Amino acid sequence: MKKIIAFAGSNSKNSINKQLATFAAQQVNNSELEVLDLNEYELPMYGIDYETEYGIPSNAQNFLEKIKSSNGIVLSLAEHNGAYASVFKNLFDWMSRIDGKLWSDIPMLLMATSPGGRGGATVLEVAKGRFPYMGGNIVADFSLPFFGDNFSEEGIKDQELNTAFKESIDIFEKAL
Numbered sequence: 615m616k617k618i619i620a621f622a623g624s625n626s627k628n629s630i631n632k633q634l635a636t637f638a639a640q641q642v643n644n645s646e647l648e649v650l651d652l653n654e655y656e657l658p659m660y661g662i663d664y665e666t667e668y669g670i671p672s673n674a675q676n677f678l679e680k681i682k683s684s685n686g687i688v689l690s691l692a693e694h695n696g697a698y699a700s701v702f703k704n705l706f707d708w709m710s711r712i713d714g715k716l717w718s719d720i721p722m723l724l725m726a727t728s729p730g731g732r733g734g735a736t737v738l739e740v741a742k743g744r745f746p747y748m749g750g751n752i753v754a755d756f757s758l759p760f761f762g763d764n765f766s767e768e769g770i771k772d773q774e775l776n777t778a779f780k781e782s783i784d785i786f787e788k789a790l
Contacts, residue, residue: 616685616790618642621650623702623737624692630761631690631734634727637769638756639688641783645790650680652701660707674708681709682718686790690725693737715749721789723782724755733759754785 620639622631632651639647655673658664681687692699698706709716724741726734735757745752756779758764763771770776 616642616645617683618645618647618686618688618790619650619680619684620647620688621652622690622692623652624699625652625701626692627653629692630727630729630765631692631725634725634758634761634765635688635690637765637767638690638723638725638779638783641780642686642688642787642790645686648680648684650677652705655705657704657708660704660711665711670708670711674705675712677705678709678712678716681716681720684720686786687717687720687722688725688786689722690727691734691737691741693726693728693734696736697740698737710748713749717745717749717751719749719751721751721753721786723786724752725757725782727758727761727765729761731759733757733761751789753789754782756782 618639620635622629622635624631636649655677657671657673726738728734738755738757742752758775764775770779
């Protein structure tokens, strides 16, 4: 059985990206799912002075171990001002100090959603451009616009978006 980790690049307690990542990972057949919450991995703001004085915090190492022990990653990024949320960028920076190829070529389903019409498309493009340099093996991606209108606990409401979503899940599942 394949071990999948799912998480949002957000620390919102009501993260729509966490809802999407969790739902997507639950669609993967024959897998064991662990949903991670960035709130459980608090870290000081990355800075070389902090690292020199105190070293790398254990929460960065612990999160990286979760990644490395998985067979697949489902990540849905929150978009803040066209880029990653600060909490995710900080975790990403800390983990990169441990291993520059932190994603370890593990198959990844990369997603984003937002309340607006672009569905986090800008942060997806940023991540798709950056992650491969960091060992990212993005096998599929998906953007969900207008989260409140297009998502329910049963799934993606819009038929065209649902078809694209299912195709992304199928591609991810085959890559595991």
